[in-house]
Amino acid sequence: MSDLLRIQNLEKHYDGFDLEDVNLSVPAGSVVGFIGSNGAGKTTTIKAVLGLIEPDAGTVSLFGEETVGAPQKRLAELKQRIGVVFDTCSFPEELTVKTVGKLMAQCYENWNPGSFRSFARTFQLPEDKAVKDLSRGMGMKLSLACALAHDPDLLILDEATAGLDPMAREEALDTLRMFMNEDGRGILMSSHITSDLEKIADYIVCIDEGNIVFSVEKDAITDVAGVAQCRAAEFDAIVDSGFFTRGTLHFERSAYGTAVLVPDRQAFAARFPQVAIERSEIDTYMSLMLKGETR
């Protein structure tokens, strides 16, 4: 499976923030969820991919072609195959939905006006309504319609569903699922709303303080991993058992006991049948990996 996007050893240094050694890829046919707290480096990484900032080191490849330092013309050609949605509807606010469609038609060789109109109808976007008069949800839908109407191979969404109500988010996810129905496409989706990623992502990449903390298949989190809720004695027994090699035990103590992140809940349950274990969610997995203690 080829990578639509591959980031290798990406670095970008600012005063007070360093993006270091970031590696990430979006294989064809997959949705990669990019998570992390505010200021962790998600948007900086995406900006480097899109050429909005120049990396200090590392490489970014789109569809197998290196983009850092590539001729502008070639970069523009590669962008014909990308659709981008930011967390706000970024089009000039006085333009109408129809005019935005006209502008995009000027940009993209593959722009399909019929497809744009169809998205606008599906999303109930009135053609004559100005961008400034659209609600947040409608603005996002307009951005999504523009990102999809030129039939891109790769979608890059930066907090695109943030601030949307559950119904609007579900509608957006349905659209993304439809987009992924065609072979060879991919999505890089940065989001704080991990429940959305549980529904759609194939891989989860987590970044914290400019460093990738983990990069795993989503099923490894939601289907394989688990969170064990232990009493003090049980926790000590787990530590002494050697089940976890040094540096792989992530846990968090609370007044009610200790939550332990378990990479394979079936194997853990077989070894410690007396310990209560539950399915892990991306949120709890990330929280234990980032905030939990490590032993």
Add this chain to the structure above:
Amino acid sequence: MKTMLMFDLLTGKKYLLSQLVTGMIVAVLIGTFMGNVYTALVLLTVLIPFTLVFTIISLDERNNWQSLRLTLPLSRTDIVLGRYASALLFTICGLVLGFVAVGIVFALSLVLPEVVSFEDMMGDFGWQPLVLVSVGGLGMMLIMLSIILPMTTRFGMTKAVRYVPLLFLLFIPLGYVADLTGFASQQFVLDFVNWVKSPEGSLQLTALVAVATCAIYAVSGAISLKLYEHREF
């Protein structure tokens, strides 16, 4: 470049209509009450591009539009050259509208002779001042844009507006020095004015201003290209 030009034209269209109405009313009123059609001409040549270009540049920063625009299949060169092309087009548009205002003022002088005398205005009217005022207005606007555009290209509107007035303040000491030295009464200045008043002088000065303005605008464009090449968002 064509795409970026279209972006600016489609974005500016709505503002052009509102500016056209207010600008035309102001220009016609001033031209009529001053009994001077050249004022109306130069006012629109400067006012229309100035307000439109600034409006469009300010929209770049709103809602992160300038970032999203860079994710579209446009090169940075396309964006800068498109912006220069649209600014030039708006300036020419201002000049054309200025001529329309001149026509309206003349028409008003026929309809309302008690307000403005057609004969008085015709007395001052001639092709030489008309050409000089047109090229002067056009040149003034394009040189102003040549100074402002590289700054907004590099820093964006919000930051650039802090420095633009300072830049224009530099011209005040020049005026003061000119006044102190009696610049206006120097013989070579008087000779220059007489040369400009001659038909050949008017044409030569017009050509000179046009060529110099184009050259300055082109240099400004080249500087902006360089400044935008590595700008980060």
